[in-house]
Amino acid sequence: GEDVEQSLFLSVREGDSSVINCTYTDSSSTYLYWYKQEPGAGLQLLTYIFSNMDMKQDQRLTVLLNKKDKHLSLRIADTQTGDSAIYFCAESPSYNTDKLIFGTGTRLQVFP
Amino acid sequence: DVKVTQSSRYLVKRTGEKVFLECVQDMDHENMFWYRQDPGLGLRLIYFSYDVKMKEKGDIPEGYSVSREKKERFSLILESASTNQTSMYLCASSLWDRGRGEQYFGPGTRLTVT
Numbered sequence: 323g324e325d326v327e328q329s330l331f332l333s334v335r336e337g338d339s340s341v342i343n344c345t346y347t348d349s350s351s352t353y354l355y356w357y358k359q360e361p362g363a364g365l366q367l368l369t370y371i372f373s374n375m376d377m378k379q380d381q382r383l384t385v386l387l388n389k390k391d392k393h394l395s396l397r398i399a400d401t402q403t404g405d406s407a408i409y410f411c412a413e414s415p416s417y418n419t420d421k422l423i424f425g426t427g428t429r430l431q432v433f434p
Numbered sequence: 435d436v437k438v439t440q441s442s443r444y445l446v447k448r449t450g451e452k453v454f455l456e457c458v459q460d461m462d463h464e465n466m467f468w469y470r471q472d473p474g475l476g477l478r479l480i481y482f483s484y485d486v487k488m489k490e491k492g493d494i495p496e497g498y499s500v501s502r503e504k505k506e507r508f509s510l511i512l513e514s515a516s517t518n519q520t521s522m523y524l525c526a527s528s529l530w531d532r533g534r535g536e537q538y539f540g541p542g543t544r545l546t547v548t
Contacts, residue, residue, distance in 0.1 A: 326476075362541070363541055363542075364438070364524055364539030364540050365477075365524070365537075365539045366539065367536045367537070370536075420465050420484070420530060420531065420535045420537075421467075421479065421482055421492075422537060424469075424476045424478075426474060426475060426476035427476050427477075
């Protein structure tokens with residue numbers, strides 16, 4: 323079955339890099355996503371990567387995809403207090419559906 | 435900007451009541467979704483609709499039903515609320531885009547069943 327796993331908590335000091343990890347089980351996934359949920363709000367798309375890519379960089383965000391190990395990571399450079407949120411990875415299992423399978427979410431806490 | 439609105443931010447209901455959660459999107463999206471969010475469990479899909487009057491069960495449909503009479507509106511119905519349905523409910527919408535459609539989320543409804 324499909325399952326997307328993340329560690330529940332991550333705590334980093336302001337200015338350091340954060341790395342949030344995700345493992346998924348469906349090797350046929352087409353796109354993989356990172357969503358951010360700020361307190362009291364819904365989820366918002368941060369970035370996504372197509373399954374034939376290894377890496378994608380977008381300003382402070384770097385996404386790495388290891389298809390062999392079914393491992394996805396999100397690196398946030400120069401982490402700020404405004405980055406404190408819950409981060410969800412998600413996979414799109416096929417071209418025939420727009421359903422996503424979400425991970426458990428990682429709560430990132432940034433301290434001064 | 436895409437806007438997804440949900441009828442209530444907070445709701446308190448009694449066990450056995452019928453509960454309606456409403457979601458409206460203003461971007462003419464084909465797909466609409468209802469999730470529940472629980473700590474440590476992430477988002478779990480309750481129901482999905484890919485067109486008016488069309489619906490598909492998600493991972494946890496038991497105890498819920500949905501209605502989509504108009505493209506912009508997707509309602510989640512708890513026929514007889516129970517305490518284990520206390521949760522955060524999130525609605526989302528997306529364009530049909532062969533697996534690439536970004537989902538846009540509403541702010542959520544925190545439902546407490548007492």
